[in-house]
Amino acid sequence: MRIGIAGLGRLGRRHAENLAWRIRGAHLVGACSPVEAELQAAQADFGIERLYASFDAFVHDPEIDAVVLVTPTALHADQVIAALEAGKHVFVEKPLALSVADCERVQAVAQHHADRVAMVGFVRRFDPSYANAMAEVKGGRVGKPFLVRSQTCDLNDESGFFVRFAESSGGLFMDCSVHDIDLARWMLGSPRAIRAFATGTIALHEGLAQHADVDNGLAIVEFEGGARAVFYASRTFAHGHETQTEVIGTAGKLLVGHGAARDRVVLSDAHGVRHRAVADFFERFSEAFERELQAFVAACAGGPSVPLTLADATEATRIGAAITRSLRSGWPEAV
Numbered sequence: 207m208r209i210g211i212a213g214l215g216r217l218g219r220r221h222a223e224n225l226a227w228r229i230r231g232a233h234l235v236g237a238c239s240p241v242e243a244e245l246q247a248a249q250a251d252f253g254i255e256r257l258y259a260s261f262d263a264f265v266h267d268p269e270i271d272a273v274v275l276v277t278p279t280a281l282h283a284d285q286v287i288a289a290l291e292a293g294k295h296v297f298v299e300k301p302l303a304l305s306v307a308d309c310e311r312v313q314a315v316a317q318h319h320a321d322r323v324a325m326v327g328f329v330r331r332f333d334p335s336y337a338n339a340m341a342e343v344k345g346g347r348v349g350k351p352f353l354v355r356s357q358t359c360d361l362n363d364e365s366g367f368f369v370r371f372a373e374s375s376g377g378l379f380m381d382c383s384v385h386d387i388d389l390a391r392w393m394l395g396s397p398r399a400i401r402a403f404a405t406g407t408i409a410l411h412e413g414l415a416q417h418a419d420v421d422n423g424l425a426i427v428e429f430e431g432g433a434r435a436v437f438y439a440s441r442t443f444a445h446g447h448e449t450q451t452e453v454i455g456t457a458g459k460l461l462v463g464h465g466a467a468r469d470r471v472v473l474s475d476a477h478g479v480r481h482r483a484v485a486d487f488f489e490r491f492s493e494a495f496e497r498e499l500q501a502f503v504a505a506c507a508g509g510p511s512v513p514l515t516l517a518d519a520t521e522a523t524r525i526g527a528a529i530t531r532s533l534r535s536g537w538p539e540a541v
């Protein structure tokens with residue numbers, strides 16, 4: 207599978223490394239970025255020869271079969287549509303788009319290109335622990351699941367990257383909690399969300415106020431049939447990255463990822479007894495990032511279809527958008 211990657215920033219660079227060196231059946235042959243230095247690095251580090259500053263020229267390259275889009279979220283919908291219409295298979299980072307209308311535009315075009323794979327990178331579904339947890343839930347080990355409590359908490363980034371990023375990311379809930387939203391729907395059997403309430407605070411990063419965003423946020427979502435979800439996201443943890451999810455059912459509960467311990471090493475010294483912490487989501491989900499691209503490439507080559515649909519991604523955006531509206535209005539919002 208001849209693959210082109212668009213976007214070689216924070217995450218794109220990691221995806222490029224995986225595509226170049228670790229994914230069976232993938233040949234990373236093309237790259238697109240408006241930043242000349244990123245294209246030069248792609249050539250120097252991965253030997254990529256087909257380099258494009260223009261996205262339009264990139265998606266129409268006949269030597270590329272599939273594209274991986276790791277571009278700013280606000281560009282996703284139009285770029286996915288352009289790629290599908292150019293006959294490419296598409297992997298696009300989460301969230302699919304910031305509005306339901308944009309997600310639905312993508313779905314409508316994808317229906318006319320049903321022989322092309324269109325996959326959204328909800329990476330946690332490919333994490334071995336989350337996959338095992340889902341197998342337990344499906345096997346009935348917690349009875350009927352009715353409550354998911356899930357959090358995505360990042361180490362405080364003093365550089366302010368995500369303050370600048372807030373312009374295009376959709377804010378804390380669309381950027382971070384959208385993962386938890388997708389997991390909650392998955393674990394609860396994809397019920398329809400009906401209402402959301404959110405609140406939050408700026409603990410450290412005052413610059414977020416101009417984007418109507420917060421650096422710590424809480425949300426509650428009600429689903430049809432009685433299931434509920436509680437989400438917490440933080441940009442300001444002092445110790446490391448801490449993603450965890452609890453699924454509570456009528457006959458038990460399970461917990462994925464407790465605390466932020468990097469490994470099984472416990473260091474005891476004059477300061478006490480402690481673990482080193484997971485630094486960031488790359489470290490926590492490195493295996494899952496490989497597995498999701500492996501699943502994409504296999505699906506493009508005619509293997510098993512990918513286990514999540516564009517409709518799932520649309521629902522995640524629908525819920526994330528309602529949560530964000532509630533954060534701003536201060537009232538519960540219909541989903």
Ligand code: NAI
Pocket residue numbers: 212213214215216217218238239240241244261276277278279281299300301327329375381487
């Ligand atoms: P970034 O800002 O570091 O990188 C964006 C890249 O897109 C840059 O290389 C930039 O030059 C390029 N770009 C900008 N306009 C472009 C255009 N018109 N055509 C082609 N390339 C263009 O952002 P980051 O953090 O890498 O995020 C990118 C996407 O990945 C976002 O949608 C974000 O939500 C998602 N993401 C997903 C994560 C996950 O856990 N699955 C984690 C981090 C980001």
